Amino acid sequence: xxxxxxxxxxxxxxxxxxxxxxxxxxxxxxxxxxxxxxxxxxxxxxxxxxxxxxxxxxxxxxxxxxxxxxxxxxxxxxxxxxxxxxxxxxxxxxxxxxxxxxxxxxxxxxxxxxxxxxxxxxxxxxxxxxxxxxxxxxxxxxxxxxxxxxxxxxxxxxxxxxxxxxxxxxxxxxxxxxxxxxxxxxxxxxxxxxxxxxxxxxxxxxxxxxxxxxxxxxxxxxxxxxxxxxxxxxxxxxxxxxxxxxxxxxxxxxxxxxxxxxxxxxxxxxxxxxxxxxxxxxxxxxxxxxxxxxxxxxxxxxxxxxxxxxxxx
Amino acid sequence: xxxxxxxxxxxxxxxxxxxxxxxxxxxxxxxxxxxxxxxxxxxxxxxxxxxxxxxxxxxxxxxxxxxxxxxxxxxxxxxxxxxxxxxxxxxxxxxxxxxxxxxxxxxxxxxxxxxxxxxxxxxxxxxxxxxxxxxxxxxxxxxxxxxxxxxxxxxxxxxxxxxxxxxxxxxxxxxxxxxxxxxxxxxxxxxxxxxxxxxxxxxxxxxxxxxxxxxxxxxxxxxxxxxxxxxxxxxxxxxxxxxxxxxxxxxxxxxxxxxxxxxxxxxxxxxxxxxxxxxxxxxxxxxxxxxxxxxxxxxxxxxxxxxxxxxxxxxxxxxxxxxxxxxxxxxxxxxxxxxxxxxxxxxxxxxxxxxxxxxxxxxxxxxxxxxxxxxxxxxxxxxxxxxxxxxxxxxxxxxxxxxxxxxxxxxxxxxxxxxxxxxxxxxxxxxxxxxxxxxxxxxxxxxxxxxxxxxxxxxxxxxxxxxxxxxxxxxxxxxxxxxxxxxxxxxxxxxxxxxxxxxxx
Numbered sequence: 106x107x108x109x110x111x112x113x114x115x116x117x118x119x120x121x122x123x124x125x126x127x128x129x130x131x132x133x134x135x136x137x138x139x140x141x142x143x144x145x146x147x148x149x150x151x152x153x154x155x156x157x158x159x160x161x162x163x164x165x166x167x168x169x170x171x172x173x174x175x176x177x178x179x180x181x182x183x184x185x186x187x188x189x190x191x192x193x194x195x196x197x198x199x200x201x202x203x204x205x206x207x208x209x210x211x212x213x214x215x216x217x218x219x220x221x222x223x224x225x226x227x228x229x230x231x232x233x234x235x236x237x238x239x240x241x242x243x244x245x246x247x248x249x250x251x252x253x254x255x256x257x258x259x260x261x262x263x264x265x266x267x268x269x270x271x272x273x274x275x276x277x278x279x280x281x282x283x284x285x286x287x288x289x290x291x292x293x294x295x296x297x298x299x300x301x302x303x304x305x306x307x308x309x310x311x312x313x314x315x316x317x318x319x320x321x322x323x324x325x326x327x328x329x330x331x332x333x334x335x336x337x338x339x340x341x342x343x344x345x346x347x348x349x350x351x352x353x354x355x356x357x358x359x360x361x362x363x364x365x366x367x368x369x370x371x372x373x374x375x376x377x378x379x380x381x382x383x384x385x386x387x388x389x390x391x392x393x394x395x396x397x398x399x400x401x402x403x404x405x406x407x408x409x410x411x412x413x414x415x416x417x418x
Numbered sequence: 419x420x421x422x423x424x425x426x427x428x429x430x431x432x433x434x435x436x437x438x439x440x441x442x443x444x445x446x447x448x449x450x451x452x453x454x455x456x457x458x459x460x461x462x463x464x465x466x467x468x469x470x471x472x473x474x475x476x477x478x479x480x481x482x483x484x485x486x487x488x489x490x491x492x493x494x495x496x497x498x499x500x501x502x503x504x505x506x507x508x509x510x511x512x513x514x515x516x517x518x519x520x521x522x523x524x525x526x527x528x529x530x531x532x533x534x535x536x537x538x539x540x541x542x543x544x545x546x547x548x549x550x551x552x553x554x555x556x557x558x559x560x561x562x563x564x565x566x567x568x569x570x571x572x573x574x575x576x577x578x579x580x581x582x583x584x585x586x587x588x589x590x591x592x593x594x595x596x597x598x599x600x601x602x603x604x605x606x607x608x609x610x611x612x613x614x615x616x617x618x619x620x621x622x623x624x625x626x627x628x629x630x631x632x633x634x635x636x637x638x639x640x641x642x643x644x645x646x647x648x649x650x651x652x653x654x655x656x657x658x659x660x661x662x663x664x665x666x667x668x669x670x671x672x673x674x675x676x677x678x679x680x681x682x683x684x685x686x687x688x689x690x691x692x693x694x695x696x697x698x699x700x701x702x703x704x705x706x707x708x709x710x711x712x713x714x715x716x717x718x719x720x721x722x723x724x725x726x727x728x729x730x731x732x733x734x735x736x737x738x739x740x741x742x743x744x745x746x747x748x749x750x751x752x753x754x755x756x757x758x759x760x761x762x763x764x765x766x767x768x769x770x771x772x773x774x775x776x777x778x779x780x781x782x783x784x785x786x787x788x789x790x791x792x793x794x795x796x797x798x799x800x801x802x803x804x805x806x807x808x809x810x811x812x813x814x815x816x817x818x819x820x821x822x823x824x825x826x827x828x829x830x831x832x833x834x835x836x837x838x839x840x841x842x843x844x845x846x847x848x849x850x851x852x853x854x855x856x857x858x859x860x861x862x863x864x865x866x867x868x869x870x871x872x873x874x875x876x877x878x879x880x881x882x883x884x885x886x887x888x889x890x891x892x893x894x895x896x897x898x899x900x901x902x903x904x905x906x907x908x909x910x911x912x913x914x915x916x917x918x919x920x921x922x923x
Contacts, residue, residue: 134804134805135804135805135808135809135813136804136805136807136808136809137808140804140807140808140812141804141807142462142463142464142471143471144463144471144472144807145807145811145843147807147811147812148551148842148843149842150547151547151549152812154546154547155547158546184614186462186463187462187614188464188598188599189599194614197613197614198614198615253645256649257649260649260653261649261652261653267653267654267655268646268649268650268652268653268655269639269641269646269649269650269653269655269656270650270653270654270655271616271655273613273616363642363643363646364643364645364646365646366639366641366643366646366650366655368613368614368615368616368617368640372615372642373614373615375642376459376460376462376615376642379802379803379804380462380804381804
């Protein structure tokens with residue numbers, strides 16, 4: 106309970122600070138929602154009429170606190186560029202970004218844990234060395250570029266998907282998931298490589314410890330020692346890493362959405378920044394902050410479940 | 419241990435759909451009359467025609483809305499919601515006779531009241547702004563009878579029909595409370611739905627009064643990332659994309675026909691005449707002599723593009739004078755002029771370029787290189803579009819900027835009025851007494867021939883004084899899948915989807 110309160114407090118402070126910074130940033134960069142909308146048709150009169158209409162003439166703190174107040178009561182305001190409620194806009198895009206993030210995360214886990222276990226077991230075999238090298242390579246490729254390579258290989262050469270052929274979840278859910286497999290893969294690969302390497306080193310160092318020798322001396326088989334003893338201890342740092350990775354994946358999905366033409370939060374965020382549509386930007390950033398904090402909370406809870414030593418504290 | 423097992427089971431279960439689904443995602447439904455058109459940005463300003471500002475928005479809305487008149491592909495004004503119009507002797511009253519078979523997309527007939535409402539709303543008489551400055555000149559809009567609407571002006575304006583044909587003067591139903599969320603017009607396509615940053619769906623309007631559209635369904639797919647455009651086209655997700663660069667078209671596969679037209683804009687290094695040294699005409703001329711337009715075209719667009727020498731593009735056939743050879747490349751002469759102006763050692767200035775327009779960025783790089791030859795150091799300053807709008811365009815805080823300027827309506831003044839001293843949109847701060855006097859003469863010249871002559875003089879004035887370093891009207895490339903045909907270029911920033919059709923086998 107105490108943890109939940111602590112997390113809730115962190116959340117409130119984080120959202121407050123993050124949104125305040127975004128507001129300040131919008132004050133500092135040139136242009137506002139009115140200049141963005143009127144473009145080269147902007148005359149001083151037209152600008153002042155539109156600014157009045159959009160409520161941009163109010164003082165900074167009045168605008169910020171009125172936004173904050175409404176936000177905590179669930180009203181995210183109206184988008185300047187679309188004229189529709191931000192809430193409905195974000196609600197319709199949430200499944201896209203969320204699916205992409207979760208799918209990538211599942212891939213990281215699915216790829217890294219078995220590969221980590223196997224490569225640590227057959228540490229000296231050439232195949233294991235090759236996997237190491239491949240891992241090192243994928244780790245150093247930025248997700249954006251990896252996205253382009255994935256599109257090229259799976260889309261243009263193997264024709265497994267149509268690049269840019271995104272289908273929305275409410276049109277055809279199967280095709281929607283099918284399309285997201287490849288961008289998720291592009292996000293997941295470097296993270297999976299890192300997680301594999303971490304797990305492998307973690308297992309190798311655990312195996313040198315005394316309790317492992319004791320376990321063998323009690324007559325346990327190699328497999329038993331591995332899964333019942335070594336992995337349970339070796340997985341702890343990996344869980345920490347996966348928690349941080351999930352936050353990273355959210356950020357990565359914003360980038361990958363650009364490459365794969367996926368109309369999720371990333372696209373909306375970037376265009377809203379250039380349109381100075383701060384109602385949308387604020388809401389997205391607050392939601393992402395919220396996601397990251399919730400993820401951290403889940404990781405903390407998972408720790409306690411996996412590591413009995415932490416339960417006492 | 420239990421947890422580990424469950425975790426593993428979960429992981430494995432999650433993997434199955436991912437693998438299965440991969441197999442069924444590759445096909446695209448290919449309905450006989452639908453087309454997916456890629457557009458580089460969403461329609462973010464407004465779907466209300468009276469509030470739409472961005473050229474990229476207006477060119478799409480052109481298919482949904484119509485005014486009393488509209489432009490055709492030759493740049494002529496043709497009747498649309500109005501069947502014909504007449505002007506009173508004194509040039510003060512325009513009477514529009516409405517067609518009796520024009521329907522809105524919701525099935526209702528267009529009435530004279532709707533027209534009165536639309537023009538008044540567009541002119542800002544019902545609150546808000548007017549996006550057509552010339553509509554300040556409207557004194558009254560009155561309904562004479564069910565088929566006739568009279569518009570009375572404060573003073574005669576021979577260009578008035580061109581403003582009436584502007585998309586911002588489209589006719590919309592009076593009883594539609596929210597035109598931005600529920601767009602209803604009279605055009606050949608009707609609005610179906612949109613998903614922000616994803617798509618906009620249009621459907622052929624069966625009750626259209628004129629030549630009906632050919633393709634039944636249009637999906638406008640938003641692809642803001644320039645690198646993804648080619649992949650989307652080659653991968654088959656998109657059937658058409660306009661305004662591609664020549665480099666992009668070279669990467670397309672053989673399933674596309676590349677159509678070439680002009681963008682109908684004037685790309686130039688626009689100079690801020692209120693900062694030194696651009697207040698000195700010799701410096702401006704020197705720079706114009708130093709810049710080699712052919713070389714720019716060769717390096718940036720594979721020699722495609724139409725060199726221009728003043729603020730008018732060739733599609734304005736009647737008004738256009740070819741002044742592109744006013745400053746043949748001559749570095750020696752450029753140096754002489756610089757010396758005469760007192761800059762024999764050259765100088766340094768910055769060219770501000772919006773970073774999202776790659777062709778302008780590339781042209782700026784070539785210009786900067788060319789100017790080095792005469793000792794002038796041009797630094798390129800990349801800014802984001804909104805910063806450009808606010809600092810350069812509205813704030814006029816810049817030295818030079820490389821950009822394309824287009825015409826908001828089919829009038830020569832749309833290109834030329836921005837160089838009159840003190841004009842609201844004169845972002846170059848050009849101030850020339852002779853130019854102002856010539857422009858003033860337009861008001862007292864009633865004949866079309868007389869005015870055309872003045873427009874030509876105005877263009878020459880800009881060329882002689884090297885108001886800007888003029889480059890080109892850029893080539894426009896449209897990629898259209900070979901399943902379709904019938905794309906037409908307009909002398910305005912317009913995409914006419916109604917004429918596109920499936921190729922007959």
